[in-house]
Amino acid sequence: xxxxxxxxxxxxxxxxxxxxxxxxxxxxxxxxxxxxxxxxxxxxxxxxxxxxxxxxxxxxxxxxxxxxxxxxxxxxxxxxxxxxxxxxxxxxxxxxxxxxxxxxxxxxxxxxxxxxxxxxxxxxxxxxxxxxxxxxxxxxxxxxxxxxxxxxxxxxxxxxxx
Numbered sequence: 001x002x003x004x005x006x007x008x009x010x011x012x013x014x015x016x017x018x019x020x021x022x023x024x025x026x027x028x029x030x031x032x033x034x035x036x037x038x039x040x041x042x043x044x045x046x047x048x049x050x051x052x053x054x055x056x057x058x059x060x061x062x063x064x065x066x067x068x069x070x071x072x073x074x075x076x077x078x079x080x081x082x083x084x085x086x087x088x089x090x091x092x093x094x095x096x097x098x099x100x101x102x103x104x105x106x107x108x109x110x111x112x113x114x115x116x117x118x119x120x121x122x123x124x125x126x127x128x129x130x131x132x133x134x135x136x137x138x139x140x141x142x143x144x145x146x147x148x149x150x151x152x153x154x155x156x157x158x159x160x161x162x
Contacts, residue, residue: 052090064097108136
């Protein structure tokens with residue numbers, strides 16, 4: 001019988017403790033809603049999400065130079081990436097080109113692209129991937145778009161580095 005009263009007293013004490021806790025929470029002021037974000041004049045902060053990309057090309061064949069120029073031009077228009085020459089974390093495209101047929105300049109070029117991650121100037125750059133191919137005057141736009149598409153895919157794959 002004494003065990004029964006002890007259990008009953010313990011149950012009653014727990015019930016009172018829970019009720020007191022609930023009453024205290026009811027009296028506490030309701031949490032305030034978070035303030036609305038400040039209006040930035042209709043502009044989104046896309047710069048924070050753009051991946052910095054540098055393009056390095058120092059060869060002088062005609063088609064290869066046009067490919068490098070087209071890559072830089074498309075990169076400047078991109079909403080996902082931004083061209084950079086600053087000392088910051090970035091993806092570096094190293095583009096090497098040579099005339100496919102040295103006696104017939106302007107016909108086509110052989111290209112090689114290596115994608116590297118650079119954390120800062122003077123530090124070791126990390127190899128991500130590479131590709132090689134042939135481009136002619138008619139395919140410069142498609143090749144440039146394809147290379148920037150692969151750059152964007154690499155930027156999303158290695159986004160944790162930024």
